[in-house]
Amino acid sequence: MSDRLPVFPLSTVLFPGLVLPLHIFEERYRALVRELVASSAETPHEFGVVTLRHGSEVAPDPGEDAAPPQPLVAAGDLYDVGCTAELRHVTELPDGRFDIMTVGRRRFTVLSVEQGAEPYLTARVRWLPDEEEPSQTAQILAPRVLTAFRTYLELLRPNSEVLDQVPDDATVLSHLVAATAQLTVEERQMLLAMPDTASRLRAELRLLNREAGLLARVRAVPVPLSDLARPASPN
Known part of the structure; x- marks a missing residue:
């Protein structure tokens, strides 16, 4: 069974439970926010966030003298798996733009990308199942990952507070690590x-x-950092 979902292509990867603030200035996405706000309480106030393989779907905010928005991306420009963003807080600005706060909710696989009557992109999606409870293997791995994550953060940011609050749930921990590690x-x-x-x-x-x-x-070897460089994440 598939569902039709409005999608917002971005250069970031959203995970369930993680916060994603967005500034909405393109008219097609303003329309999406208005529709979500106006929808009934029984309807999920969410849209899909799908990561771009390359390029950018939303151009930098150019101000009032903006050129028309670029054409919507093609299916091949998007990764196959995304996550819905649920609206939690919406602030409408005087000029009609929005500042919104969203939280990742549920994962899905993109089956097809569609351009219908709406100004924004939509997709047919299949929802990926979520575990009711993490498996015993996950429960065993979680403390090992947490220890490795603490070590990594201490090396990355010495003398800083490291993980003041630790998730008890193995799935929540897995999403936190995925979203915050570089x-x-x-x-x-x-x-x-x-x-x-x-x-x-x-x-x-x-x-x-x-x-x-x-x-x-x-830290230990006096060589130029360029010799050890890795491709940087745009997130």
């Missing part, structure tokens, strides 16, 4: 698409150990 878009997208929490935690353990090893090398 990973590439491709790596984040891979983690979003993982079939279950245990698989995501296992992959994160490998990534965190790799990143911690790289950071340790940067």
Whole structure:
């Protein structure tokens, strides 16, 4: 079974439970926000966030003398797995723009991208199942990932407060690590698409150990940083 969902292509990867603030200035997305706000309480006030493989769907805000928006992206420009953003707070500005606060809610697979009567992009999506409870394997992996994450953060930001509040839930932890570690878009997208929490935690353990090893090398070996450079994430 598939559902039709309005989608907002972005250069970031949204995870369930993570906050995503957005400034809405293009008219097609203003229309989307207005429709969501006006919809009934029984209708989910959410839209899909799908990550762009390259380029940008939304141009930088050019002000009042804006050129017409660029054409909507094609299906091949988008990753296959996205996450819905649920509206939590909307502030309408005097000129009709919006500042919105959203929270990631549920994951989906894009089956097809459509341009219908709406000014914004829509997609046929299939919802990805969520685990009711993390598996026993995930519960075993979670403290190991948390330890590796603390080590990574201490190397990345010495003498700073590290994880004041630690999630008790293994799935929530897996999403937090995926969203906050300095990973590439491709790596984040891979983690979003993982079939279950245990698989995501296992992959994160490998990534965190790799990143911690790289950071340790940067500190211990007097070589130019360019020799150890990795592609930077645009997030």
